[in-house]
Amino acid sequence: MSKFTKAFKKFPSTFWVANTMELFERWAWYGMFTSLSVYLISSADKGGLEWSSAQQSAVMGTVTAVLYFLPILTGALADRIGYKLVLTISYIVMGIGYYLMAVVTDYWPFIMAFSFLAVGAALFKPVVSATISKTTDESNASIGFGIFYMIVNIGGFIAPFVTIGVTSEEPGGWMPMFLVSVGAILVNLVLVLLFFKEPEREEKPKESAGQVIYKTLTNIVRALADYRLTVLLLIFVVFWTLFNQMYLMLPKFIVQWFDTRPLYESLHSLSPGIANFLKAEDGGLRFQALTNINAGAIIFFQLVVSSFVMKFRAIRAMMGGILVCGIGLAAALVTNNPWFLVIGVFIFSLGEMACSPKFTEYIGSLASQDKKALYMGTSFLPHFAGNFIAGIIAGPVYQMISDKVTLVERFAALKGLNVDSELSQSAYFNEVASQLNMDSFQLTSALWETYHPGNFAYVVLALALFTVVALFIYDKFLLQGDRQPKEKARA
Template identity: 50%
Template sequence: MSKTTQTFKKFPKVFWVANIIELFERFAWYGFFMLFANYLTSSVDMGGLELSQAEKGIIMGVGTGILYFLPVITGSIADRFGYKRILFIAFIVYTSAFITMPMFKTFTGVFLIYLYLALGAALFKPIISATVAKSTTSETASIGFGIFYMMVNLGAFFGPLVTLLFKNSSYTLVYYISAGVIAINFVLLLFYKEPEREETSESIGQSVKKVFVNIFEVFKDGKFVVFLLIVAGFWTMYNQLFFTLPVFIMQWVDTSAVYDFFHNYAPFFSENYGTQSGQMEAEFITNFDAMYIIIFQVIVSSIVMKWRPLRSMMAGFLVCAIGMALTLTTQNVLFTMVAIYIFAIGEMAGSPKITEYIGRIAPAEKKALYMGYSFIPVFLGNVFAGIISGNVYQWMSDKTTFVQQEVAAKGISIEEGLSQSEYFDKAASAMNMSGSELTNHLWNTYNPSSIWSVILVIGLAAVVSLFFYDIYLQKLEKNQ
């Protein structure tokens, strides 16, 4: 019997139940989230809501940011009332939010229902991680969390592949599928055994007060706060994969080469993930990131395993920044797919090391406290990413904005009340151009790819800051 098989047998049943629950939850989440940016901003005759890029940035940035802030509070609630009970409530919130989300069409309505969905995710998020931690030992923790992150990536990869099959029929089906997948977890919850936890007599008010007292305690460590702010830059750049790239691909990138390849050699993909105009769905292209991680994570992890965490993070952040910037420089889909691969390599090298580093630098008596507040850069990264993908993208790269500017510049009169697609077609016709010719004209005139420089500067700022942070720490150690 191999050592790995022996290790697998040491995991209790609740470990496997928790990981399967995580798989379905991530499947449901990414099944809608990868499509969310284009749902919010695309034309109504394509099933979208035609919100502005700025409105999209607020919804996705603030809403997702709050999702990552709340677990420090919801984790305390779970400790107080029990994991199984809070999981049940989380699944109720999740399913009801997914079912009702298509009913909301305005910015305010969508923002509020997304905050409600984020509450469900925030109730869920700390419980499964804690269950995995409590159901592993020092001997099994490494492979245990490896299995856990594999489940996350499997869900992130297959979720969008399934929901994309139904996107062209109706975005409503996307949300219903996510609701159905989450509902499976009600059944799995019957097999979930409450792990041992410390009973507390604290009230919810006392627990929440303690959370904010702890935040103040963490913020007294200046070096740790600086590190968290640096890492927030990485997450700002990283989140463009979900906030900006799907919109950029849909608006600007010619994906016909991938469509033609699949049409000739694997027609299932072109038939189910292609459009009537001979293009591939933007989310199908961005989903290659998850596929690359599933294939190459073990290899990359083995390479950077012995590197110092800060060194690995610097390399990972740099490669990530270059990869994400390159995805936004071209209309050539093959170049975009290579750039996503570069980005994924950086993600695999840098992202896992963040948690490892926090665990190393935390004082022995405050490890749990420091690990609990590692959410701060993710929270900030989502909020800042919303600004970049919102107002900044709308100003620098939004195709809808550029069409309106071009129509105004040429003095063309187009009737009101048209959808985005209808408006674009009318504009192209008035300029005696095809749709692709107008797209190329706007590309050459307004240079929407210039947003790559913003993303690269943010990533490089994180790398350079981390470099000087490392030098400062090394000097500090020598002087002690």
């Protein structure tokens, strides 16, 4: 019997229940989140809420930032009151949150519903990861976490295709997206109630919730006293600001600027059925299919990329990965050629595969054995700050440089057109096109040539270059003479 088979057979049933719950939770989240930006900014007659880009990105960035901050507290509480109870509460909260997002449309009620969902997700995140840790040992932990991260990406890959199948661009046409997420969470509620067995937990002194939170925050502050860790986390705030443009900016950029009909025609020549399933109302491909190249690439190429970057020191692998991410995303934006979009997203994915796992590995390498858990607990901080700042970059900055709604209003004023400002976004756009004797694709091309919205690529490149240069300085000066032997031995 091989070592792999032996390790595989040692997983208890709770390990598989936890992985299944992760699959459905990621299905629920990515089924909603990958499409949320477009839903929020879409015209009312296409079922959207007609938020501005600034409103959409501010809300998505801030709420997701909170989601990444809370797990450090909720994880500590779960150790006291039990994983099964926390998971049950989490699923009830998330289910209600997804349902409320389906039925409320006003600005502040929607924000409250989304925030409620984020609290539920923050309860879930640390518990499921801890369950995987507690149901594996030294002999099968590597395989166990490999299965877990594969499940994460499978859930993230499947979900957008389900969203394509159940949604449409018409009033009420987006509601099924949220209801499918409710259904996935209900599956998890059944799983935790019927099949989840509480893993063994270390007995700890009885403490109030306030004491637990205070101790947790104190430990984080203690870890941040290590300047090597603090500077690294600050640098990675910029990387996660770049990374989150994939969710906060790219979907709306695709919908606003790309004519993806050539992609549809190419896919149709290979598989008419798949092409028609992915077909958008304008005759191109649905944006979810294009952003989902990212998750698909990770599923198929992560092991290959990981094997390649093993040859390099972690810091250099991160620098190379971040640079590739920036180049890829910039290539997707700099021209409105849809083939550049496909290639750019794939290149970005290669960079992500090189960088993201190495970040976690490197934080662990900075700590002594007795501080690894403490240091790893700080890795949420750059996610937290990066999401928040990403909302600013993909919001006001994007709205100034690349937002189609803003630019068509400028164009109408430039041409001296008289257009009713009370029209819906799509009706306003069509009225401008009509007065200029253009169709929608011609007006989009005119806006592109006049205002160059692809210049947002320079913002992306600036974020990537800043991060790479900062990591180079960090490596050359802050870590000089302070590297571990294994780091010196590598390229």
